[in-house]
Amino acid sequence: xxxxxxxxxxxxxxxxxxxxxxxxxxxxxxxxxxxxxxxxxxxxxxxxxxxxxxxxxxxxxxxxxxxxxxxxxxxxxxxxxxxxxxxxxxxxxxxxxxxxxxxxxxxxxxxxxxxxxxxxxxxxxxxxxxxxxxxxxxxxxxxxxxxxxxxxxxxxxxxxxxxxxxxxxxxxxxxxxxxxxxxxxxxxxxxxxxxxxxxxxxxxxxxxxxxxxxxxxxxxxxxxx
Numbered sequence: 001x002x003x004x005x006x007x008x009x010x011x012x013x014x015x016x017x018x019x020x021x022x023x024x025x026x027x028x029x030x031x032x033x034x035x036x037x038x039x040x041x042x043x044x045x046x047x048x049x050x051x052x053x054x055x056x057x058x059x060x061x062x063x064x065x066x067x068x069x070x071x072x073x074x075x076x077x078x079x080x081x082x083x084x085x086x087x088x089x090x091x092x093x094x095x096x097x098x099x100x101x102x103x104x105x106x107x108x109x110x111x112x113x114x115x116x117x118x119x120x121x122x123x124x125x126x127x128x129x130x131x132x133x134x135x136x137x138x139x140x141x142x143x144x145x146x147x148x149x150x151x152x153x154x155x156x157x158x159x160x161x162x163x164x165x166x167x168x169x170x171x172x173x174x175x176x177x178x179x180x181x182x183x184x185x186x187x188x189x190x191x192x193x194x195x196x197x198x199x200x201x202x203x204x205x206x207x208x209x210x211x212x213x214x215x216x217x218x219x220x221x222x223x224x225x
Contacts, residue, residue: 015047017055017065024066028104036062064115067108071117074098075124084128085217091124092150092213093206099154106155121147134220142220149216153209176201 023044027036036059038049045052056062078090099106109117125146129139182190182197 015045015051015055019045020052020055020062021065021069024062025070025102028066029102032104033063033108063108064112067105068116068120070098070102070105071095071120075120078124084131087128088125088146088217089210089213091121092146093210095121095150096154096157096206096209099158100161103158103161106151106158109151110155118147129220132217132221138220142216145216146213149212153212157205157209172201
């Protein structure tokens with residue numbers, strides 16, 4: 001039975017798809033996709049499931065809306081007052097940070113490429129690529145490379161954050177252990193790995209990610225052979 005306070009919330013705070021999506025994102029951030037159920041969402045919003053179904057058809061519809069909302073915000077924010085190269089880097093880094101903040105986001109994007117979020121990403125990269133003067137024949141391949149790289153690296157980064165063993169919370173210490181394992185490998189077989197191992201504990205993930213974006217842009221702008 002609903003309490004008087006719950007009934008007051010229902011009367012004074014009209015339910016909208018905007019409120020539903022915001023609440024869904026909160027549940028997803030707190031507990032992942034498993035935490036997003038219509039029962040949990042109804043409790044979070046102090047409403048009934050029927051009111052939610054008036055705005056969204058099912059959980060997949062809700063996940064799509066949440067994903068599209070986050071990506072739309074990233075692309076819109078990045079497009080403001082930036083040159084084309086800076087806009088591409090801003091979109092890429094915005095997605096990288098969004099997937100880091102919302103680990104469920106990368107998995108859902110990879111699993112459901114037909115989402116509206118995908119055209120949003122292609123538009124966020126494609127317009128600036130045109131402005132950079134990338135040849136028309138190379139624009140689609142360049143945009144695809146940027147999308148694939150961004151989602152792949154961002155998703156892997158978010159997954160890596162879940163790999164810390166129990167009791168280990170310091171990133172540098174965790175990577176230091178990995179670097180130590182690298183240095184124990186046969187240097188004759190892994191000479192490059194031995195050379196770069198000291199850089200592993202202190203490298204900046206975001207800066208390294210942007211270095212990859214710059215490499216793609218350099219290739220996109222290069223003249224055809």
